[in-house]
Amino acid sequence: EAGVTQFPSHSVIEKGQTVTLRCDPISGHDNLYWYRRVMGKEIKFLLHFVKESKQDESGMPNNRFLAERTGGTYSTLKVQPAELEDSGVYFCASSLAGTDTQYFGPGTRLTVL
């Protein structure tokens, strides 16, 4: 069974540009989470989807971040316009409905210059 996949693995953009990150959860997982780790600090929660609905977006930093999960399968996280402080590793995780175990993707390392 394929694990959680993320694309791209790395992205280097300039301040003010737009970047879109993609996450493909494990097939059948209704729960999809986005997290971010900035500069060696803790992994911080961004938001949670249940199928296509946003269940909790309390961790989204500001309105430059837009997450979608149309159709309840893969999800995208768009940053527009990107700022220097958005640099970090963005992780996606998924879990089965009604379970606690979250499976993480390999992350996307975003560098904003």
Next chain:
Amino acid sequence: GENVEQHPSTLSVQEGDSAVIKCTYSDSASNYFPWYKQELGKRPQLIIDIRSNVGEKKDQQIAVTLNKTAKHFSLHITETQPEDSAVYFCAASKSSNTGKLIFGQGTTLQVKP
């Protein structure tokens, strides 16, 4: 707000020695406590978890203990090997809620051969 403190931030041990990582959580409603291991360049992998109705859990060379009264939980790794070298993250969540994980800051464990 919800917070998890993790100590130490770095830990260096000799092969064969034990390693202990400690975490403290702030939200008394937390009831699920996973530990993730992240090797360099790889995704965080769940290595063990514990729920609030259990005080201790073991899986081969690793064990986790939970003290609900003190809101402490710890990871114990015995007979460490060089391949145990990684960053270890503790986390806490309220599984009856959205299930978002609140992570500690991470511990970089180095096992010297």
